[in-house]
Amino acid sequence: MLRLIGQRLGLGLLTLVAASVLIFAGTEVLPGDLASAILQNTATPESLAELRQELGLNRPAAVRYFDWASHAVVGEFGRSLASHREVVVEIAPRLRNTLFLASYAAIVAVPLAVGLGLMAAIWQGGVYDRAVNFATLLTISVPEYLVGYILIKYFSVRLGWFPSLANVTPDTPLLSRIWLTFLPMLTLVLVVIAHMMRMTRASVLQIMSSPYIEMAFLKGLPKWRVVIRHAFPNAVAPIISVVALDLAYLIVGVVVVEVVFVYPGLGQLMVDAVSKHDVPVVQACGLIFAAAFILLNMAADVLAILSNPRLRHPR
Template identity: 60%
Template sequence: MILSLVAKRLALGVLTLWLVSLLIFAITEILPGDVATAILGQAATPETVAAIRNQLGLNEPAWWRYLQWLTGAIQGDFGISLANQRPVAPQILGRLENTLFLASVAAVIAVPLAISLGLIAAIKQHSLLDRTISLTTLASISVPEFFIAYLLIFFLAVQAGWFPSMARFDADMGFLEQLGVIVLPALTLVLVVLAHMMRMTRATVLNVMAQPFVEMAELKGVPKWRIVVQHALPNALAPIINVVALNLAYLVVGVIVVEVVFVYPGLGQFMVDAVARRDIPTVQACGLIFAAVYVTLNMLADIGAILANPRLRHPR
């Protein structure tokens, strides 16, 4: 039963990713303007435009170019960058490592902190601490990430001078030096995703706390913290796993704005630069990688929820 459900989720994930690849290719195809003319700029003449279109294969039917692109992408070949005439894959790899490093640091801080705060808020329901945590997280949800980033830059970089305002990241730096550089972008991501995970943890645990078996444990005199940790939390794992996975996906996919604000050399910044240069192969590759990460994490969330909740393994 479990293997069958997991296989279905995997098949659905692959189908979703294929549909997304179609959408990415179609969107880049219908962008206004002509790629060949944009590349040539002022040197564009009918002859040079025709030559560059032939060189890039733009005269081929769209469906044939899509099949070639998809086949290459499956093999790890995303084509040649139109901006520098270099293979796209090696350029993306380093940027992806930087993005994953930033997202991993934020996740290591945000996930345990969010779950802990959610449990504390559930244990201390209706207390001043619970109201303070809920109000703070609600304010965090309501503020866009770029605004949080600019506030952190103003107070912690400009006014206090504790951290650099720009994340000048270099692979040759030591680990501690790298952590010092990404403090502000990582803190921005933590504040953005922390609220969603904390509020979901609190709401889910409180929903389980209303069940009859929890009331029975309370009548037996079991301490509330023990009820929450040993009884409510295991039964609330499925939705918590889902919201954690969604926020982890956001840490990778939604990091674009944060990378642009802090000029962080990640995949999001690389994609924005490629859009500005109209580097279509690079844009397509970045979009497909972001989609693959998002779909994969959602698929893992579904599988984790199935394993954590027996009721999902035996649907009625």
């Protein structure tokens, strides 16, 4: 089993390297290079050549990649072209905000989705099952910015319970942070819940046709116990991988929600950086997103291996 886990970790690392190459190559093919981005309108052929020489842009792409990657490994991404501050200083508070919102949404969404999914499996085909399927399908089908605006309209404009802008600063205390980010969190939850809930329901129901489930019924156990104690532990592997995908989405795909609620997260920073040709920031954000995605999926793979009793308890 350890070998299997080791393989997964190694593969994850390899994927991360491949992603970093892609990110580097992506910024490489953008029109204009770092030198022209810095000099912008003041560029003359001579000053460009001089700056390129100074920045080492004349070296082959492979050499520059290794230079960039070896610095990235130790957390050095250089300076932002727009603000001239260290990229790390620029990114750190934004990353903290993004991770906070993602964890907040995950803590609410995962147990809720799994719980709803289990109940849908227990009352399969009933009114509850259909209602919850319909409702979650609806929330996933509506674009997230619309969900956000609808929530703002009701909860902050009409009822005035929550603020419409998630204006947090580094020194906002935790409780008010939770209150300020309630609506963006709810928007994210509504977007990801259907996926996890339907996967829970489907994988539990698939297990429900196993002979050992029939045996559990023949032992006189009530249905809720059969679903939760006998079916669910055997159904977790596919659920874990869907949860990981959704968690990754919560970190990587929240730009729209950040814009709607004017939340200072990483997604917004990246969008700004792209429009300003701020290449070091774009590269750093890209790498963080890739790392989050790969890390979460790797964790899901490892958990799925651990959830298999045959691997956990060898003969």
